[in-house]
Amino acid sequence: MKLFKNTIIGFVAGSLLMLGSCTDLTETVYDKLTDETIDINDPDIVNYMMGEAFVQLRYLYWGWDGYFDLMEECSDTYMTPKRIGIGWGDLYIPMHKHSWNTTQGHIGGLWHYAYTSIGYANKCLDALPETGNDQALMRFVRALNYYILLDAFRNVPLETTQDVEPGYLPTQATAQELFDFCVTELNAIKDELGTAKVHGYPNRYAANMVLAKLYLNYNAYFRTSGTEYYEKALTEVNEVLESGVYQLADNYLDNFKVTISGSPEVIFALPLDKVNASHNYLVNKALVGAGGAAYGYTGSPWNGSCAVPQFIDSYDPDDKRKDYTWTGGVQRYSTTDSEGNVIPQSGDPIPFTDDDWAGQGVLNYSLKVHSIDNPGAYQQEGYRFVKSEIEAGSAGTYGNDVAFFRLADAMFIKAECLLRLGRDEQTAADLITKVRERSFDTAAKAKRTIANLKGGSVYDYGHREYTSEGYNNWSNYIATVEGGTDIEFGGLLDDLGWEFVGEHHRRQDLIRFKMSDGRNVFNGKSWFCKDATTETHWDYFPIPKGTMDANILLKQNDGYPDL
Numbered sequence: 001m002k003l004f005k006n007t008i009i010g011f012v013a014g015s016l017l018m019l020g021s022c023t024d025l026t027e028t029v030y031d032k033l034t035d036e037t038i039d040i041n042d043p044d045i046v047n048y049m050m051g052e053a054f055v056q057l058r059y060l061y062w063g064w065d066g067y068f069d070l071m072e073e074c075s076d077t078y079m080t081p082k083r084i085g086i087g088w089g090d091l092y093i094p095m096h097k098h099s100w101n102t103t104q105g106h107i108g109g110l111w112h113y114a115y116t117s118i119g120y121a122n123k124c125l126d127a128l129p130e131t132g133n134d135q136a137l138m139r140f141v142r143a144l145n146y147y148i149l150l151d152a153f154r155n156v157p158l159e160t161t162q163d164v165e166p167g168y169l170p171t172q173a174t175a176q177e178l179f180d181f182c183v184t185e186l187n188a189i190k191d192e193l194g195t196a197k198v199h200g201y202p203n204r205y206a207a208n209m210v211l212a213k214l215y216l217n218y219n220a221y222f223r224t225s226g227t228e229y230y231e232k233a234l235t236e237v238n239e240v241l242e243s244g245v246y247q248l249a250d251n252y253l254d255n256f257k258v259t260i261s262g263s264p265e266v267i268f269a270l271p272l273d274k275v276n277a278s279h280n281y282l283v284n285k286a287l288v289g290a291g292g293a294a295y296g297y298t299g300s301p302w303n304g305s306c307a308v309p310q311f312i313d314s315y316d317p318d319d320k321r322k323d324y325t326w327t328g329g330v331q332r333y334s335t336t337d338s339e340g341n342v343i344p345q346s347g348d349p350i351p352f353t354d355d356d357w358a359g360q361g362v363l364n365y366s367l368k369v370h371s372i373d374n375p376g377a378y379q380q381e382g383y384r385f386v387k388s389e390i391e392a393g394s395a396g397t398y399g400n401d402v403a404f405f406r407l408a409d410a411m412f413i414k415a416e417c418l419l420r421l422g423r424d425e426q427t428a429a430d431l432i433t434k435v436r437e438r439s440f441d442t443a444a445k446a447k448r449t450i451a452n453l454k455g456g457s458v459y460d461y462g463h464r465e466y467t468s469e470g471y472n473n474w475s476n477y478i479a480t481v482e483g484g485t486d487i488e489f490g491g492l493l494d495d496l497g498w499e500f501v502g503e504h505h506r507r508q509d510l511i512r513f514k515m516s517d518g519r520n521v522f523n524g525k526s527w528f529c530k531d532a533t534t535e536t537h538w539d540y541f542p543i544p545k546g547t548m549d550a551n552i553l554l555k556q557n558d559g560y561p562d563l
Contacts, residue, residue: 041127049120050134053141054200055277056117058270060148061402062279065091065109067504070152070541073106074098075506076459076527077497078385080285080305081369082376085354088304093373097530098523098538102560108544110152114145121145122162136192140202140210143185147210150178151508154221154540155557169553175221179214186211197245199261199269199401205240206268209405212236212413213508220512220520220539227421234417237410240267246407252438253324257389260401267405274391274399283396286384290352290363294327296334296342296392306382308528309367311501314459314494320439321498328383331363334392342392355379355471368474371465372529378471387502408435408499412492415453419489425450432495453491457484463526482526486516493521511539535559 040046061067072078073095080096082089094100100107121142128135142160149156157170158178173181186207193204215233219225240246247264249255254263261269272279283292287301307326315322333347352363355378369381388397412435415428432448440446461482468476484490493513496505510522517524519532522539526532537559548554548562556562 040123046124046127046134049124050138053117053120053124053138056113056120057141057144058272058277058279058402060110060113060117060145061270061404061504062272062281063109063113064281065106066113067110067148068502069095070106070110071504071507072502074100074522075510076461076521076525076530077308077311077501077506078305079308079372079528081372081382083303084376084378086303086379089373089376092305096372096528098533100541102542102545102548102556102562104541104544107152107541108546110148111544111547114149118142118145118159119162122160126161126163131192133192133194136189137202139185139189140193140207143182143207144202144210146178147182147214150175150182150214150221151217152541153543153557154178155555156543157554169551171553172555179218179221182214183211195243195245199266200271202268205243205245206405208236208240209267209410212240212410216413216416217508217512223536230417230420233413234421237413237417240407240410241414246410248407248411248435248438250438252321253387253389255403255406256387256400258391258395258397258400260403263403263406265407266403267407267410270402270404272399272401274395278398280388280397280400280402282385282388283390283398286386288331288352288363288365288379288384290350291331291384292390292396293333293350294331294363295344295386295390296336297390297396298392298394299396303379306365306369306377306384309369309382310460310462310464310527311497312367312383314457315498316440316445318440318442318445319498324439325385325387325501326383327386328365328367330360331365344390352380355381357381357471368466369528370471370474371467374465374467375469381471385502403503411435412496412499416489416492419450419453419492425454429453432492435499436495448491448495451491453495454489455485455491457487457490457494459484459490459494459497459527461525461527463529463531465529480526482532484525487521487525488514488516 073080073092080088080092091106094104095106121138124138125135154175155172158173158181159170190204190207193202193207195204197203212233215229218229246267249263249265255265260266283297284299284301285304288303289301292299292301331350332345333350334342334344335347336342349362351361353361357366357380358364364380365383366381367383369377388400390396411431415431418424418428429448429450432453433446436446461484462480463478465478466474466476487493493509496509511520513521515521515524523533523536540557542557542560543554548556
């Protein structure tokens with residue numbers, strides 16, 4: 001899926017220097033690209049840089065320690081435990097237990113790629129006309145990155161040009177200044193983005209979605225109350241919903257296939273390609289090495305991440321999204337039909353004897369997991385994430401597009417705003433029911449009532465872990481009982497989890513939803529190997545240590561010591 005016709009994956013000197021040719025073979029060596037060595041105002045160069053601004057979004061999302069990890073690994077749905085005999089854990093355990101610090105690897109990657117993308121966008125905007133679709137595209141990319149940075153860090157440098165003096169050091173903007181900038185920019189470019197639906201390109205409705213996210217989370221960002229910003233979020237998603245441009249896909253999994261350009265539901269996508277833009281590593285991060293054979297995948301998975309058992313237990317047994325999203329139990333070889341199509345999980349059981357908890361000699365993912373770190377997880381423990389289509393052969397998930405915004409998200413935002421405003425609550429319930437209908441066989445099961453959504457969560461919150469060693473030793477069980485009845489709009493939070501797990505949602509949602517004692521769920525609830533706290537600085541991440549070391553003008557975020 002190519003985004004720009006002339007996009008390059010690496011902004012390298014060779015590609016740029018070959019734009020012209022001559023007969024003088026005298027070699028000039030460049031150690032770096034500068035405004036003096038390339039013509040920044042050349043339309044071809046600007047086009048390359050525009051492509052690079054978009055390309056960085058792929059790295060931001062799927063680069064190692066990227067946005068996916070940052071939003072999911074610290075949540076109550078998904079984790080990467082220490083795998084006994086394999087490894088993992090160095091970064092992921094602190095993420096899961098909410099004990100990260102300024103040297104945490106995840107935050108450095110997100111910061112780097114966001115500002116690299118912003119840098120390319122600013123460089124283009126320094127050269128582009130002040131009006132037109134091209135400048136609108138670059139301002140969208142810049143605003144999207146700043147929204148992500150605001151959500152993750154709150155107080156960050158806000159730069160709108162690359163035309164600075166040598167030795168210049170950026171200063172931090174406040175979270176409010178960053179918020180106001182994003183809102184102003186996105187409103188300013190809506191018309192010039194247009195309404196055409198082109199895969200991989202943002203349009204007016206993508207801008208609506210970023211604005212809706214900003215407004216929806218305003219109270220959480222600034223620890224305030226009131227309904228003003230729910231009204232604003234509602235206005236933005238109503239424009240999307242009333243446009244008629246998007247419809248729910250008939251099949252839930254159409255939004256997570258290798259190519260999602262055909263899904264009528266996708267509002268804005270990050271296009272990937274196995275050959276030219278390969279990023280999505282989920283097939284390897286999730287499955288046991290032998291487990292790829294269940295999908296015809298010929299790579300060698302690393303056996304890392306898995307589901308939090310309590311989240312799996314929260315699903316309705318008739319909710320097809322559980323099986324769409326996770327694989328558990330006995331794993332079977334794929335087979336091939338007469339037309340050459342690979343049929344996952346359709347053959348004989350896959351032999352596997354390591355940590356054979358079931359004593360069957362086959363690969364059998366257990367729901368139960370010992371712990372995140374003490375002693376860790378054995379090789380067959382934990383249901384595995386398979387929501388992103390696994391392509392047979394060597395492709396796996398590496399070329400899968402990302403549905404960054406989809407219509408179901410707009411429907412959920414509208415429902416949440418209506419419920420929080422106490423207005424048209426039946427409309428809210430009908431919207432959630434409509435999204436659920438494709439995942440249940442009966443209307444009765446799909447239906448959600450106002451009471452369901454405004455009531456407590458069915459998630460069985462509480463600290464859970466086994467400290468015993470041995471894959472068949474399930475003793476030394478630590479458990480606290482907290483439940484979810486005290487979560488305001490807990491039923492809606494549950495539905496957000498079931499619909500959007502693994503879609504860069506959960507951290508943000510857990511921070512936004514509160515308990516009756518005023519704490520948010522992210523801090524106030526315990527789950528698998530993670531304890532509740534009254535501390536609130538976990539709502540955002542610290543400025544990375546490397547960034548602090550490089551810029552004496554930056555101040556570390558509250559709650560995080562300088563190391």
